[in-house]
Amino acid sequence: MIARLMIGSNPLVGVDHFSFERARKVRLEESEEKALQVLRTAFAAGATGFTFSPGLRAINLLKGMRDSKDGSRIRLYPVLPALEKYWPAFMAKGTYGLVSSVLEDLSWAGKAKAMIRGGAAALTSNPLSSLGLYIDVELEKIKAASPEHWQIDTVFLGEMFTDMALSLGATNLLRTYRDAVERSGRFTAGLQTRNFAKLVAVLKTGGWTGRFPVVMAPFNPIGFQMTPTREKCEEAATGLVGLDVVGISVLAAGQLGLREACSYLRGKDYIKSVAIGTSDPKHAKETFEFLAGNFRHDDLF
Amino acid sequence: MSQTCDISVAVVGLGGIGALHSGILASLPSTRLVGVVDKEPRLVRMARKAIPNMRFYSTVEDMVTESRPDAVYVCTPASSHVEVVRSLLSSSHRPLGVFVEKPLATNSRDAEELVRLAQAHGTITAVGHQRRLTPTIKKTRELVESGVIGDLGLFRCHHFASSVLSKGEGWRFTPGSGGVAMEFGIHLLDIVIMLFGEPQTIRATSSRLFSESVEDYVGCQLGFKSGLSGVVEMGWSQRGYDPPELRVEIQAQKGAIITTEDAVRLLLPKSGIGPTERIETFYGAGMIPELPFLLGSPENVLIDLDFVSSLRGKLNPQVTFEEAAKVIRLLDAIRESTQAMF
Numbered sequence: 001m002i003a004r005l006m007i008g009s010n011p012l013v014g015v016d017h018f019s020f021e022r023a024r025k026v027r028l029e030e031s032e033e034k035a036l037q038v039l040r041t042a043f044a045a046g047a048t049g050f051t052f053s054p055g056l057r058a059i060n061l062l063k064g065m066r067d068s069k070d071g072s073r074i075r076l077y078p079v080l081p082a083l084e085k086y087w088p089a090f091m092a093k094g095t096y097g098l099v100s101s102v103l104e105d106l107s108w109a110g111k112a113k114a115m116i117r118g119g120a121a122a123l124t125s126n127p128l129s130s131l132g133l134y135i136d137v138e139l140e141k142i143k144a145a146s147p148e149h150w151q152i153d154t155v156f157l158g159e160m161f162t163d164m165a166l167s168l169g170a171t172n173l174l175r176t177y178r179d180a181v182e183r184s185g186r187f188t189a190g191l192q193t194r195n196f197a198k199l200v201a202v203l204k205t206g207g208w209t210g211r212f213p214v215v216m217a218p219f220n221p222i223g224f225q226m227t228p229t230r231e232k233c234e235e236a237a238t239g240l241v242g243l244d245v246v247g248i249s250v251l252a253a254g255q256l257g258l259r260e261a262c263s264y265l266r267g268k269d270y271i272k273s274v275a276i277g278t279s280d281p282k283h284a285k286e287t288f289e290f291l292a293g294n295f296r297h298d299d300l301f
Numbered sequence: 302m303s304q305t306c307d308i309s310v311a312v313v314g315l316g317g318i319g320a321l322h323s324g325i326l327a328s329l330p331s332t333r334l335v336g337v338v339d340k341e342p343r344l345v346r347m348a349r350k351a352i353p354n355m356r357f358y359s360t361v362e363d364m365v366t367e368s369r370p371d372a373v374y375v376c377t378p379a380s381s382h383v384e385v386v387r388s389l390l391s392s393s394h395r396p397l398g399v400f401v402e403k404p405l406a407t408n409s410r411d412a413e414e415l416v417r418l419a420q421a422h423g424t425i426t427a428v429g430h431q432r433r434l435t436p437t438i439k440k441t442r443e444l445v446e447s448g449v450i451g452d453l454g455l456f457r458c459h460h461f462a463s464s465v466l467s468k469g470e471g472w473r474f475t476p477g478s479g480g481v482a483m484e485f486g487i488h489l490l491d492i493v494i495m496l497f498g499e500p501q502t503i504r505a506t507s508s509r510l511f512s513e514s515v516e517d518y519v520g521c522q523l524g525f526k527s528g529l530s531g532v533v534e535m536g537w538s539q540r541g542y543d544p545p546e547l548r549v550e551i552q553a554q555k556g557a558i559i560t561t562e563d564a565v566r567l568l569l570p571k572s573g574i575g576p577t578e579r580i581e582t583f584y585g586a587g588m589i590p591e592l593p594f595l596l597g598s599p600e601n602v603l604i605d606l607d608f609v610s611s612l613r614g615k616l617n618p619q620v621t622f623e624e625a626a627k628v629i630r631l632l633d634a635i636r637e638s639t640q641a642m643f
Binding site: 017020021024027160163164166172198224225227229252253255 | 320323324325327328351353354355541542543544545546561562563584586587591592593594595596597
């Protein structure tokens with residue numbers, strides 16, 4: 001039973017896994033007002049959450065909703081860090097450059113916290129403490145930009161970091177991340193991955209399945225972005241107790257229709273939430289009315 | 302190679318691309334990441350805390366002696382490639398294979414030196430020109446080689462991005478090791494060589510918009526022995542290209558191919574009433590092969606898979622030092638041509 005219906009920010013901010021051309025068009029031609037209209041339409045049609053990477057465009061959307069005195073009660077599902085912001089620093093200067101960029105971006109309040117925690121030099125030598133500081137600062141920024149009644153629910157570690165930690169066996173990074181999120185407030189720590197089967201195997205081996213209850217991963221009938229295969233991902237999820245999967249890429253970046261995607265999701269008990277993005281108000285209305293009519297289960301909120 | 306048939310691999314350089322290769326290699330079946338080298342002590346200290354199970358070294362020599370890898374990835378700045386590869390191939394435990402991240406070298410002389418070094422030791426070599434494995438580029442090559450559009454007449458292509466819109470710092474903006482052609486357009490130049498071979502004539506122009514010492518735009522006209530000619534443009538200060546666009550348009554006697562990273566469109570003449578062209582579209586997202594693990598883009602994983610399987614079969618990977626040296630020769634010729642204009 002689908003518990004959470006989230007609208008995803010990617011198409012609103014010009015991120016498209018199927019078409020760079022479509023992404024460029026959004027960035028060049030679509031207005032922020034239209035993106036806000038998409039959000040309002042989605043929430044009116046039944047979306048209950050908003051998942052986003054907190055780059056400049058997404059933060060501006062939150063501010064736009066706040067300034068329009070939006071009265072809805074929406075749950076927020078940020079995915080950290082904002083790759084559009086920090087990926088160039090990572091590719092140009094590596095891990096050290098990434099940490100340095102995050103520290104350079106800290107607000108005065110963040111810099112004060114950094115000093116309390118031993119100064120920037122100590123943080124750059126220990127990326128795990130930098131992570132805690134970064135999460136604090138990013139979540140404060142999100143809270144400040146959001147409408148009054150919107151609440152942060154689950155904070156996801158983005159796929160690049162989750163999957164890098166999985167591949168290199170840096171499971172203490174995942175543990176530190178979870179601790180840092182829980183210390184920041186009453187939030188749940190979630191993981192986003194494009195390697196669901198591997199993640200489940202690592203969580204099982206570490207006895208951690210109950211400690212990361214929410215995992216965001218691609219699920220669709222054609223196996224789009226499901227690594228290594230659709231079958232392996234489904235097999236990994238089957239029979240898992242206490243794991244709440246947020247299905248993303250459920251429309252396979254536009255390759256599938258809504259009915260086709262929904263008939264696949266029905267019967268997948270482990271998929272308790274879905275996140276779908278759109279940049280068109282009409283499509284937002286059709287999509288979330290259809291999903292709310294077919295799946296939503298208010299008791300789970 | 303070890304008795305378990307695993308391939309043991311080490312990575313030199315823990316910058317962005319080194320970290321990415323390390324992550325991918327550590328996840329590939331029957332492949333073991335046995336060591337990572339970086340000379341920056343702060344970075345090594347930081348990495349040791351984050352990844353306690355990994356072995357980190359501060360010198361190539363220490364890593365080779367202790368880890369004895371079957372293959373080494375060199376992910377340091379291009380100006381250091383000759384020195385690092387020479388050190389690897391003269392070590393007591395000489396690796397079977399060496400993968401060098403692109404560009405192979407900063408000039409033809411160094412590229413040829415690397416080719417000679419590898420040939421002298423019988424090393425299996427590869428270079429990180431992973432765009433050859435982008436599904437739409439791979440499909441374009443298949444279509445060209447199939448002859449479906451006939452003899453090629455002309456092409457035009459570009460790789461544009463909006464990534465440098467202010468003055469930059471570091472080696473990407475230093476003459477000799479940086480600039481748009483070396484740092485960004487090199488993928489497009491490699492694709493041009495893969496599709497059409499090495500050009501005979503080159504006439505290039507360049508301009509600066511934000512950078513003080515390197516070019517932000519390069520355009521060149523290329524002529525080939527077969528009579529084929531084409532235009533190549535590379536720019537990282539082009540507004541309106543976020544995300545970037547890589548586009549190749551090939552015109553031929555029997556048809557045309559228009560390729561981007563999104564899709565390949567094959568245009569063939571159509572007889573009868575209606576549109577004069579029949580268009581067949583192949584979408585990139587539908588052509589991604591099954592991968593054991595996904596980190597970064599699919600082509601990042603595919604190029605590592607290609608190298609590791611080449612080591613197993615003792616075969617040449619898709620892009621060897623010899624092949625990548627052609628790209629450096631083309632870059633040098635472009636540099637010469639732009640300098641001749643001023």
